[in-house]
Amino acid sequence: MIIIKTNNLTKKFKDFTAVDNININVYSGEIYAFLGLNGAGKTTTIKMLTCLLKPTSGDALINGLDINTQKDKIKEIVSISPQESAFAPNLNIYQNLVFMGRIYSLTKKQADERAKELIKEFDLTKHEKKKAKNLSGGLKRRLSIAMAIISKPKILFLDEPTLGLDVISRHNLWNEINKIKEYTTIILTTHFLDEAEKLADRVGIISNGKLVIENSVNNIKEYTHENTLENAFIKLVGESNYENDSIC
Template structure:
């Protein structure tokens, strides 16, 4: 089944079109990356697909449900790990996970089990009693992703999950994200080109609200005629060039 099917998705603010006639299909289980310069429309796209922002026009189905008509159904099957880490700073690692599990309607016992499972998967058990604010940025991000996965979403949107992390923490988080590959449909936005290149099955480069190219990193390099992915990205996001 298609995880996401978008036809002509558009968002305008006044006279400005920030997402312009997007057509895109993402298969279930795919790891998909959205790349683009600042203001390209990545976050706006993700917000529309996760029911946080109403499109101005166009259509999309998420797991077969129409966006704008089956919001509750869609929301129950997706989750978003936002740009800003969404942990409660004064709560411990375990308390953060329990809180989300209870919000999703798990019983006390189930919530305990879920939290324990997540802490094992994300290697957080040793830190379970530490307050979130005492964790490094990388571990906070890990916790944030673990929290987003508690509801077992079929689609997880990761909006710049490694923003501001140092190289080591970023690589650590990549391993965590990579382990999710195939189990959950993953839609990632990032400014780190090597992140998309290393993790994603397919990459979409956006510029000024439009898709410039879509394919695997190798396909994009080949189509651009450039030497490597960074140069291909620059070519596709440069005005008047390949774009």
């Protein structure tokens, strides 16, 4: 089942076309990595899909809901975990989760039950009474993602989840992300091509506002005759445009 479908989605800023008639399909229950060079149009696309930015033309359906006419309903089923961990620093893990649950209109009982469920799911039991500001980087990211799924959204936009984490914390978080996939569709953006290759069921690559390719990791590697997603990405986007080692 297609849960996100765009139709010639376009965004212009005066004479500059940031997103140029892109058509992507995201299937329910998958991890979809959306990749591109800095300034490629990825962030603008995500903002349109999350109803933070109005398209210049074209449209998109989010679980059958139109981004141009049904924004409020879309916001009820979509959540965002931003690159910067978002939490109240002086509240502990449990309090942050309950607080977020109440923001999403859960009852006190529902927020309490969901907070305890996520603390167990994200292996945070030993740390639940610690203030968020005193947590390690890996624990902060786990808390931030747990807060983003407190309401059990149908779709989670996950922005660079492991940026700044050590190798052990990265792998631990990968395990948590795969657990979330069991009940939530994930749109992943990441600086790390190995991360996208490890986690994503399918990948969309955008360059200069246009969709270059959309397919499974294996099919993209086969199409480009490369043995890694990173090499395939470089070949598809063009080494002449690859000004640094990161993608946005």
